[in-house]
Amino acid sequence: ERIRAIAPSARRIYVLRERFDCSHWRCVKDCFHQVTGRHIVTEPLTQAERNALYAIWAFERFKRTFAVQTASDYLLVLLGEQEVENAEQNYRGLITSTRRAQRLAEAGRLPWFQFDQSLQNELRSRDRWVRSRESYNRRLDAFKVEMGLPTDARVELDAGELERMAEAVRRVLSLDELDPAPESVPPADAPVVLKEPEWPGAGPMEIREQEALGLALENRLDLRVALGRVYDAQRKVVVAADALRAELTLLGSAAVGERRGPGSSELADAEIAFDEGRYAALLALDLPLERTAERNVYRESYIFLEQAVRNVQGLEDQVKLEVRNRLRSLLESREGITIQYQAVRIAERRVKSTDLFLQAGRADVRDVLESSEALLNAQNALASALVDYRVSELELQRDLGVLEVDETGLWREFKPRERKNGRS
Numbered sequence: 001e002r003i004r005a006i007a008p009s010a011r012r013i014y015v016l017r018e019r020f021d022c023s024h025w026r027c028v029k030d031c032f033h034q035v036t037g038r039h040i041v042t043e044p045l046t047q048a049e050r051n052a053l054y055a056i057w058a059f060e061r062f063k064r065t066f067a068v069q070t071a072s073d074y075l076l077v078l079l080g081e082q083e084v085e086n087a088e089q090n091y092r093g094l095i096t097s098t099r100r101a102q103r104l105a106e107a108g109r110l111p112w113f114q115f116d117q118s119l120q121n122e123l124r125s126r127d128r129w130v131r132s133r134e135s136y137n138r139r140l141d142a143f144k145v146e147m148g149l150p151t152d153a154r155v156e157l158d159a160g161e162l163e164r165m166a167e168a169v170r171r172v173l174s175l176d177e178l179d180p181a182p183e184s185v186p187p188a189d190a191p192v193v194l195k196e197p198e199w200p201g202a203g204p205m206e207i208r209e210q211e212a213l214g215l216a217l218e219n220r221l222d223l224r225v226a227l228g229r230v231y232d233a234q235r236k237v238v239v240a241a242d243a244l245r246a247e248l249t250l251l252g253s254a255a256v257g258e259r260r261g262p263g264s265s266e267l268a269d270a271e272i273a274f275d276e277g278r279y280a281a282l283l284a285l286d287l288p289l290e291r292t293a294e295r296n297v298y299r300e301s302y303i304f305l306e307q308a309v310r311n312v313q314g315l316e317d318q319v320k321l322e323v324r325n326r327l328r329s330l331l332e333s334r335e336g337i338t339i340q341y342q343a344v345r346i347a348e349r350r351v352k353s354t355d356l357f358l359q360a361g362r363a364d365v366r367d368v369l370e371s372s373e374a375l376l377n378a379q380n381a382l383a384s385a386l387v388d389y390r391v392s393e394l395e396l397q398r399d400l401g402v403l404e405v406d407e408t409g410l411w412r413e414f415k416p417r418e419r420k421n422g423r424s
Contacts, residue, residue, distance in 0.1 A: 040242050043235060050228060057221040063405040068394045070146070075387045077143050078162050080136035082383045087129040090376040093351075094122045097372070100358070101365050114365035121369045166386055172203055173334065175341045197335055205393045206330050207416050209323075212400060216323045219401030223319060226312045233305035240298040247286040254279050319399070326396035333389035340382035347375035 039046075101118040104110035141151045149155065169175070207215075217223065256277035350371040357363030394413075397403035402414035 039235075040239055043239050046235070047232060050232060054225045054228060057225050060405075061221045063409075064398050064401075064403050064411075067405050067409065067411050068391075068398045068403070071394055072391045073143050073146060074157075075161075075390060077136070077139045078157060078159075079383055079387045080132070080139045081157065081159065082162055083380055084129070084132045084136050086376055086379045086383070087125070087132045090372055091122070091125040091129045093372055094118070094125045094369070097355070097358075097365070097368050098122045104358075109361055110365070118365045118369060121372075162383065162386065165390055169203070169337060169386060169389065170341075173337065175338065197331055203330065203334060203389070203393070204416060205396055205414075206327065206334070209327060212323050212327060212396075213320055215400045215402060216319050217316065220319055220399075221401060223312070223315055226308070226315045229308045230305070230312055233301070233308040237298070237301040237305055240294070240301040243294040244288060244291050244298060246288050247284075249282075249284040249286070251282040251284070252280065322399045323396070326392055326399055329392040330389065330396065333385055333392055336385035337382065337389060340378055340385050343378040344375070344382055347371065347378045351375050 098115070098118040098121075101110055101115045105112050105115040140155065140157075144151055144153055144155060254277060256274055351368075354363050354367045354371045358365065358368050394403070397414050400414070404412045404414075406412070
């Protein structure tokens with residue numbers, strides 16, 4: 001209410017960005033004509049109130065950032081646990097393949113150098129398994145320290161979180177309906193048409209760019225703080241301009257009954273006599289003849305106003321860049337999930353077929369080893385894409401300013417409204 005009273009026309013500054021370079025000067029002049037002495041005197045109180053509001057907004061912004069960072073670190077720990085499980089399954093499978101290769105080599109159905117290849121891959125997979133376990137333990141200890149826990153604390157993570165997240169993504173993106181091997185294949189000399197990512201297959205947080213930018217510019221708290229700094233700089237210009245005018249100061253003092261002390265109430269003349277008090281008055285007139293220091297402050301206030309306006313412009317561009325990058329990350333992660341999900345299905349089918357062909361003597365050990373390596377890489381890539389997609393969703397809500405975090409640290413996610421394409 002104080003800002004509306006001081007600078008009612010200042011809101012015009014942020015209507016259109018192309019008006020930044022000219023409108024704020026006119027707004028300052030307009031509010032200068034409407035300012036009163038009460039606004040000048042109460043400016044420190046006004047600024048203190050606004051600083052308290054800025055601190056609250058900054059803390060809210062920190063809570064959202066910290067919540068997203070904590071969730072991201074937690075998901076990375078779960079990703080490390082999933083990589084350990086994948087490496088363990090690959091290690092067990094290669095042990096079985098090595099045993100089978102040894103039996104076939106002893107029976108003369110397989111050259112011994114292929115058994116050596118299988119043995120080398122088994123040793124390599126063991127090394128990968130050990131490294132993944134230690135990497136997971138390092139991530140877990142770092143997460144404990146970040147949460148304020150000792151490294152020797154026993155922490156059990158929710159192992160089913162990735163499974164639930166994968167199931168939700170699989171249902172939203174309709175992954176089970178994908179066929180990695182289409183029935184009809186066009187001729188080799190047919191024109192190649194690249195398939196663009198489809199919008200109907202987008203997730204719930206993949207909203208339109210213009211809608212996302214509108215939400216960010218409306219809800220970002222740090223942008224509100226920067227805009228508030230512009231209003232503050234406007235008021236500073238008005239206060240500095242007021243100091244250039246003439247100043248009339250009226251001072252007064254009065255002293256009545258100041259000699260009364262302990263026990264003086266029993267005296268005969270203990271009553272207060274106002275006619276015997278001492279009174280003084282001072283009237284000072286400061287004409288605007290020498291205002292060099294005030295003039296310099298006035299010019300500096302205009303410079304600070306220009307700086308505040310440029311800060312808003314730069315932050316607005318940064319917000320737009322962050323939102324656009326988050327939308328790109330969501331698209332990239334979604335395509336990665338789709339690709340790696342099909343790659344896992346193909347790799348699993350390839351492992352089964354090569355193993356059967358090896359037993360029938362129609363495949364080499366190298367084919368089995370390559371299929372196992374491809375399956376492990378596809379599984380790790382799929383888990384990484386799932387984590388990236390989830391983290392990108394949280395980061396987008398943070399950058400839009402729509403992620404709500406209560407006093408207990410629990411968040412409530414943003415639910416976009418139903419769109420025309422059937423996605424929410």
